Amino acid sequence: MKKFIYLLTGVAVASAMQSCVDTEKPVFQEPTSFTINAPALQNEYLATTSDMDNKSTFTLYASQPDYGFAAQANYNVQVCLGTDFVDATDTQDANYVVITNQNITSGEMTFKTYDLAVAMTKLLGFDEGSTEDDYQKYLDEGGKTVMPVYFRAVCEIPGVPASYIVSSNVVSYNQVQFSFAIPKAGFIYYVGDTVEVGSTWKEPSSGNADFYQNWMLVEPEIGSKIYAATFTLPGTASIKTLDPAKPQDYTTQFRFFTELSGWNDVTKMVGSNEADFYVKVITEDFEDGQYKGDAVYGKGNWGVFLDEDTEMTLAVSLVDVKKPKVWFRYGKWDVSVAPGADGINEPVFTAPAE
Numbered sequence: 001m002k003k004f005i006y007l008l009t010g011v012a013v014a015s016a017m018q019s020c021v022d023t024e025k026p027v028f029q030e031p032t033s034f035t036i037n038a039p040a041l042q043n044e045y046l047a048t049t050s051d052m053d054n055k056s057t058f059t060l061y062a063s064q065p066d067y068g069f070a071a072q073a074n075y076n077v078q079v080c081l082g083t084d085f086v087d088a089t090d091t092q093d094a095n096y097v098v099i100t101n102q103n104i105t106s107g108e109m110t111f112k113t114y115d116l117a118v119a120m121t122k123l124l125g126f127d128e129g130s131t132e133d134d135y136q137k138y139l140d141e142g143g144k145t146v147m148p149v150y151f152r153a154v155c156e157i158p159g160v161p162a163s164y165i166v167s168s169n170v171v172s173y174n175q176v177q178f179s180f181a182i183p184k185a186g187f188i189y190y191v192g193d194t195v196e197v198g199s200t201w202k203e204p205s206s207g208n209a210d211f212y213q214n215w216m217l218v219e220p221e222i223g224s225k226i227y228a229a230t231f232t233l234p235g236t237a238s239i240k241t242l243d244p245a246k247p248q249d250y251t252t253q254f255r256f257f258t259e260l261s262g263w264n265d266v267t268k269m270v271g272s273n274e275a276d277f278y279v280k281v282i283t284e285d286f287e288d289g290q291y292k293g294d295a296v297y298g299k300g301n302w303g304v305f306l307d308e309d310t311e312m313t314l315a316v317s318l319v320d321v322k323k324p325k326v327w328f329r330y331g332k333w334d335v336s337v338a339p340g341a342d343g344i345n346e347p348v349f350t351a352p353a354e
Contacts, residue, residue: 028160031065036077036153036167045146046173048117050181058116058173062107062153065165071157074104074344077111078152079119083170085152097122098154100223104320109153115223117181120149128182135180149176158343185219188227188270188316192254192301195232195309199239204257212260217316221337226347228315228335235308248279251303256295256316256326266298270316270324273300281305282328289331290349295324302328315347 039060046058062075078085080096088094097119101109124143126134139145150172157163189212191204202208217227233252242250255271272280272293278300282291291304295316315327315335325346333349340346 026069029068034065034165034167035063037061038171045175047177048113048179050179056113057110060109073157080150117179118183148174183222187216187218189257190215193252195234204260220335224337225318230313230332253301253303271298271300272302274298279303290329
């Protein structure tokens with residue numbers, strides 16, 4: 001009898017383990033429903049801004065599509081000036097614009113009011129060549145400055161086309177102030193060892209803004225949140241003295257700043273580590289002349305030993321604002337933007353035309 005009980009117990013345990021293993025295997029299913037919540041303050045006045053440096057935001061919330069498992073997906077919204085959203089065809093453009101969720105992997109979506117202003121400007125028929133005179137003409141002809149704006153949410157798992165879904169409903173903010181906003185390329189700053197100042201770093205402050213005009217990484221595609229530039233970095237021996245106790249310091253070093261806000265605000269620094277006075281030596285980590293790695297918001301530097309003054313093309317991605325990434329490549333390269341294997345935009349390096 002005991003043997004029989006033991007046998008039954010063993011079968012039950014084995015079945016439970018098998019059941020557990022089976023449920024741990026995620027099985028993708030194509031979602032059939034997806035919704036966006038009506039804003040709680042949809043009838044309140046929503047101000048936008050034409051200042052691309054303005055950090056004001058607004059929030060929309062979306063449900064998670066049922067993919068059959070808890071998938072990490074990307075969320076954004078489409079913006080339209082009417083309730084009927086029309087997709088692009090071979091003969092016409094879409095009548096909506098997609099704006100980027102600042103926290104792209106979250107259904108609690110945060111958007112810059114500047115990005116909304118840019119979308120409205122485009123939807124009202126202005127283009128990159130439009131001027132303030134064109135805007136004044138719009139106003140003189142009775143153009144509205146407050147209007148309802150409509151939103152649909154979109155969601156997809158990067159690299160899985162069948163996962164793409166648009167919300168079945170449309171929501172609105174009913175009193176949105178229109179700001180005339182023509183987008184300009186965004187930029188961040190290289191801060192570190194430079195040929196111009198030797199090994200003495202210049203403070204990234206508003207007082208040094210003129211100096212840092214020459215050390216800006218600029219978006220090759222407006223709104224991409226990818227920044228790139230080619231700089232000549234100083235040969236290490238010309239700016240550093242080897243200290244056997246600190247060999248990591250015998251490198252040409254740098255990190256990046258999103259604003260010229262001084263040395264203390266780590267939220268404005270994109271570095272190799274959170275710690276101050278930390279150096280991540282990457283001299284041996286280049287493959288075929290290129291280094292690619294993750295970054296954090298912090299004071300750590302990247303360090304590379306250079307035999308002589310060297311051109312290097314640097315690119316930083318803030319597409320996922322919580323997970324910055326960097327690419328460093330020896331030489332001068334043109335940089336464009338295209339989706340990588342995971343479907344998320346990244347820099348593409350090509351040899352400049354002769």
